[in-house]
Amino acid sequence: MAQIIDGKLISAEKLTKLRQEVAEFVGAGNPIPHLTAVIVGEDPASQRYVRHKMVACKEVGISSETKWLPANTTQDELLQLIGQLNGDDNVSGVLVQLPVPEHIDERTICNAVAPEKDVDGFNEINMGRLALDMEGFVPATPLGVKALLEHSNIATHGRNAVVVGRSKNVSLPLAILMHSDGKNATKALDATVTICHRYTPPKELARHCRQADIIVVAVGKPGLITKDMVKPGACVIDVGITEITDEKTGKRKLVGDVDFEEVRQVAGHITPVPGGVGPMTVTMLMYNTLKAAKTQAASRLV
Ligand code: NAD
Numbered sequence: 421m422a423q424i425i426d427g428k429l430i431s432a433e434k435l436t437k438l439r440q441e442v443a444e445f446v447g448a449g450n451p452i453p454h455l456t457a458v459i460v461g462e463d464p465a466s467q468r469y470v471r472h473k474m475v476a477c478k479e480v481g482i483s484s485e486t487k488w489l490p491a492n493t494t495q496d497e498l499l500q501l502i503g504q505l506n507g508d509d510n511v512s513g514v515l516v517q518l519p520v521p522e523h524i525d526e527r528t529i530c531n532a533v534a535p536e537k538d539v540d541g542f543n544e545i546n547m548g549r550l551a552l553d554m555e556g557f558v559p560a561t562p563l564g565v566k567a568l569l570e571h572s573n574i575a576t577h578g579r580n581a582v583v584v585g586r587s588k589n590v591s592l593p594l595a596i597l598m599h600s601d602g603k604n605a606t607k608a609l610d611a612t613v614t615i616c617h618r619y620t621p622p623k624e625l626a627r628h629c630r631q632a633d634i635i636v637v638a639v640g641k642p643g644l645i646t647k648d649m650v651k652p653g654a655c656v657i658d659v660g661i662t663e664i665t666d667e668k669t670g671k672r673k674l675v676g677d678v679d680f681e682e683v684r685q686v687a688g689h690i691t692p693v694p695g696g697v698g699p700m701t702v703t704m705l706m707y708n709t710l711k712a713a714k715t716q717a718a719s720r721l722v
Contacts, residue, residue: 422687430571431699438706442481453713455484456505459517461491466517476702495524499532506534512713513539539708550596553604557708562594564700565657574655576609582628585638586617637677645678653688659697
């Protein structure tokens with residue numbers, strides 16, 4: 421039976437450490453780090469994610485603010501607000517909760533956030549830096565997956581990994597972080613990575629997964645990864661989140677992409693949903709916000 425990787429517990433430990441680091445940073449005479457989140461429209465999941473982020477800020481001693489904008493906000497209005505936040509010395513980190521409404525171009529918005537305040541790591545500069553093994557902001561979910569693997573002592577160096585999903589904000593940076601050179605600035609994981617996506621035939625997906633020592637799945641399709649696709653002893657990290665109605669209770673609940681009850685019988689390690697990658701994502705956002713505040717403080721001294 422697989423060992424459960426408890427993302428809630430690991431993230432609580434990391435938050436405690438971050439709280440100490442924030443206190444030391446502020447104690448040394450620096451301003452309290454500040455995160456501003458911008459949310460456009462009324463998507464309930466986005467609102468829930470932003471609330472979680474604000475709660476985490478409070479927990480670690482980072483000040484925060486959410487700018488709630490109506491769904492009919494124009495792209496120019498949003499760009500103007502991002503410009504103001506970029507220029508505000510009291511703001512350490514800026515994030516625009518995705519998705520934005522369809523009339524707004526997501527890439528234009530991500531690129532408008534100043535690279536040094538881009539705590540989501542979605543700006544083209546930070547994405548390029550990650551691809552080139554350079555210091556920068558790495559998106560929080562891939563950072564969280566890396567932290568879970570490291571905390572659980574999962575060997576990655578030279579091992580076979582499959583990343584299921586190829587999105588630009590989650591799976592691609594994850595695949596970069598998993599295969600890149602651990603000796604460089606991003607301290608990546610040196611695995612041999614195969615990327616599968618919507619056009620990978622199901623038979624091929626199963627074949628690739630069966631060869632993997634580590635499977636990380638970020639798709640949003642409950643039950644995609646089944647027991648027969650997992651090599652005995654492999655580590656299975658489930659990034660997917662889908663809200664469904666529980667057949668037994670009739671209540672809404674969150675599930676991942678992995679058939680958890682079945683796969684845990686063969687895997688060596690597995691993350692649950694909820695309580696796996698989700699809490700780590702929020703924690704690594706706090707890590708990135710403190711990092712932004714520290715970098716900005718250092719650059720003011722020069
Ligand atoms: P996305 O919709 O942008 O990407 C989904 C990816 O899945 C695509 O690249 C697509 O090619 C691939 N895909 C679709 N069907 C497939 C199939 N049958 N086989 C293989 N690949 C297939 O989504 P995203 O933003 O990358 O998020 C993925 C999932 O992760 C979602 O469920 C999202 O809610 C979740 N998520 C979780 C966290 C967290 O903190 N736990 C953070 C971000 C996203």
